[in-house]
Amino acid sequence: MHDFDLFVIGGGSGGVRCARMAASHGARVGIAEERHWGGTCVNVGCVPKKLMVQAAEYGAWAQDAAGFGWCGLEGTHDWNALITAKNKEIERLNGIYVKLLQGSGVKLFEARATFIDPHTLQVGDRALSADRIVIATGGAPIWPTIPGTELGIVSDNAFFLPSLPRRVVLVGGGYIAVEFAGIFRGLGAEVDLLYRQKLPLRGFDEAMREALAEALTAQGVRLHPSVLLDRLEDIGGVRRLHLSDGRQFDAETVFFALGRDPNTAGLGLDKAAVAVAPNGAVIVDAAHATSQPHIFAIGDVSNKLNLTPVAIAEGHALADRLFAPAHPRDWSFSPVPTAVFSVPPLATCGLTEAQAALRGPADIYEVRFTPMRHIMSGRCRKTFMKLIVDQASQRVVGAHMLGDDAAEMMQAIGVAMTAGATKQDFDRTIGIHPTGAEEWVTLRTRTRTVGVQAAA
Ligand SMILES: Cc1cc2nc3c(=O)[nH]c(=O)nc-3n(C[C@H](O)[C@H](O)[C@H](O)COP(=O)(O)OP(=O)(O)OC[C@H]3O[C@@H](n4cnc5c(N)ncnc54)[C@H](O)[C@@H]3O)c2cc1C
Numbered sequence: 001m002h003d004f005d006l007f008v009i010g011g012g013s014g015g016v017r018c019a020r021m022a023a024s025h026g027a028r029v030g031i032a033e034e035r036h037w038g039g040t041c042v043n044v045g046c047v048p049k050k051l052m053v054q055a056a057e058y059g060a061w062a063q064d065a066a067g068f069g070w071c072g073l074e075g076t077h078d079w080n081a082l083i084t085a086k087n088k089e090i091e092r093l094n095g096i097y098v099k100l101l102q103g104s105g106v107k108l109f110e111a112r113a114t115f116i117d118p119h120t121l122q123v124g125d126r127a128l129s130a131d132r133i134v135i136a137t138g139g140a141p142i143w144p145t146i147p148g149t150e151l152g153i154v155s156d157n158a159f160f161l162p163s164l165p166r167r168v169v170l171v172g173g174g175y176i177a178v179e180f181a182g183i184f185r186g187l188g189a190e191v192d193l194l195y196r197q198k199l200p201l202r203g204f205d206e207a208m209r210e211a212l213a214e215a216l217t218a219q220g221v222r223l224h225p226s227v228l229l230d231r232l233e234d235i236g237g238v239r240r241l242h243l244s245d246g247r248q249f250d251a252e253t254v255f256f257a258l259g260r261d262p263n264t265a266g267l268g269l270d271k272a273a274v275a276v277a278p279n280g281a282v283i284v285d286a287a288h289a290t291s292q293p294h295i296f297a298i299g300d301v302s303n304k305l306n307l308t309p310v311a312i313a314e315g316h317a318l319a320d321r322l323f324a325p326a327h328p329r330d331w332s333f334s335p336v337p338t339a340v341f342s343v344p345p346l347a348t349c350g351l352t353e354a355q356a357a358l359r360g361p362a363d364i365y366e367v368r369f370t371p372m373r374h375i376m377s378g379r380c381r382k383t384f385m386k387l388i389v390d391q392a393s394q395r396v397v398g399a400h401m402l403g404d405d406a407a408e409m410m411q412a413i414g415v416a417m418t419a420g421a422t423k424q425d426f427d428r429t430i431g432i433h434p435t436g437a438e439e440w441v442t443l444r445t446r447t448r449t450v451g452v453q454a455a456a
Contacts, residue, residue: 004107004129004130005028005132007130007133008032008133009121009133009135009137010032010135010299011038011039011097012040012041012042012136013040013299013312014138014299014311016037017312018134018136018298019101019104019106022323023104024104024105027323030106030109031101032112033108043094044159047093049179049183050341051085051089053179053343055077055082055186056182056183056186056187060379063377063379064373064377064378064379066377067376067377079163086159111125115272117271118272119133122268133296134298134315135269135301136298136301137301138262138311139260140261141258142259142261143256144171144229144258146230146231148231148233151234152253152254153253153255154255154256164187165189165253167190168191168251169191169192169251169255170257171194171229171256174200175340177200178216178340178342179341179342180257181216181221185221186343191221200216203352204340204352205348205352207353207366212402215381215402227247229244230244238250238252239252260300260306262282262302262303263301265280272295273291273292274295275291281301281303284297284302298318307336310333313331316329332418336349337413339407341407342402344383345405346402347410348400348410349398350398352398353388356388356450357450357451357454360391360392360451360454361390361449361450362389362450363448363449364387364388365386365389365423366384367383367384368382368383369439371383371403371404381403383439384401385400387443393422394423395420395421395423396417404436405436409436
């Protein structure tokens with residue numbers, strides 16, 4: 001008899017849901033968290049990031065209000081007040097996570113857990129055994145291997161800076177880099193965004209990437225594509241970043257947003273004979289089992305779709321499969337709607353145009369317009385929407401949007417696409433007027449067809 005039926009390593013999005021659901025199905029469950037309950041999303045990810053994006057938006061809104069007759073709304077921003085309010089909200093959420101776990105009968109350990117053998121974990125100063133073990137240790141920011149790297153910061157630090165830097169150099173072209181560019185710029189900092197590719201957001205629809213680059217420029221973010229880092233140094237308190245082509249950038253803060261690696265270092269996976277990929281990701285099958293059938297991995301540590309709702313769904317589904325197999329909850333992992341909280345936000349669901357073209361003929365419907373709000377505000381902020389329709393089945397296989405409320409709209413588009421909606425379903429849906437969203441159901445004229453060669 002082991003100490004627990006299930007032990008979860010990591011109290012983040014995936015681990016907490018898995019532990020709670022397993023306990024609610026009657027299992028004896030323990031969970032260890034070494035840093036902060038709620039994990040990355042609640043403490044140094046989605047939640048504080050979104051609060052800071054919202055903080056940054058108010059500045060622009062105050063300026064825009066003049067176009068609607070409001071006078072004198074523009075003021076100054078108090079960074080300390082924002083960080084204090086944000087920290088208070090995060091503390092509240094931490095407490096909710098602990099209550100939820102305790103309320104469902106999970107035993108909590110505020111300690112690091114590492115493997116001693118395939119069924120035994122060192123949890124703080126105790127050895128605990130479990131019939132089944134779930135690895136839900138998430139990921140960690142990647143630091144560049146250049147001289148002076150320690151003079152920079154990563155996203156974990158960015159939420160706790162003592163003051164708003166006047167000038168920030170952001171290195172990276174992924175969603176975290178783009179989002180923080182919007183945050184710092186919106187709060188009044190000068191921002192240089194440096195990335196290796198020609199455009200930010202590799203893997204996203206090409207036209208959306210181009211539109212995002214234009215939007216960042218319109219916001220005042222200076223873009224520097226195709227860079228390679230050389231070294232970072234401190235020049236009397238100023239950070240100087242040298243590129244391999246000799247260019248240099250001075251800033252108060254150099255922020256590396258170069259992606260995240262699965263968090264498996266020092267976990268003792270070798271002692272449990274759990275196989276990992278070269279980047280440290282735990283290798284799992286479709287049922288999230290590792291090379292040890294009683295050890296599972298969920299969320300970012302398995303490095304598939306690194307998103308909070310995916311980690312939660314994986315944790316929930318795993319707990320159901322293990323302890324309530326008669327009533328498993330099922331999720332669709334394709335397509336997965338997702339958003340980048342840039343300025344304005346970019347949201348997407350399904351295939352990019354290039355991916356669709358590889359599969360066969362697809363019709364592209366596009367619309368670009370200035371939203372009603374910005375005709376009045378005078379702000380240069382366009383909306384760009386794109387629908388990709390598989391010609392043979394008429395199913396909508398891709399939806400992409402850059403513009404106000406994109407994330408809010410894409411959730412509903414995701415439902416339609418998961419249900420297999422066709423272009424005709426979109427066409428016969430009555431719009432809500434006057435909204436930007438009604439454009440999704442009034443896209444009558446095909447912009448072009450792609451993928452004809454793929455079918456030949
Ligand atoms: C800046 C940023 C913004 C993001 N924004 C979004 C967003 O807008 N939307 C979205 O869907 N996703 C977003 N993400 C991604 C999201 O946060 C992750 O996909 C999600 O948190 C993954 O959940 P997880 O359970 O796999 O891991 P985590 O939430 O990272 O949890 C892992 C936990 O395990 C703990 N741990 C690690 N090792 C041990 C150990 N040995 N013993 C005990 N505890 C351990 C860690 O302390 C951590 O709390 C963002 C991430 C970042 C960094």
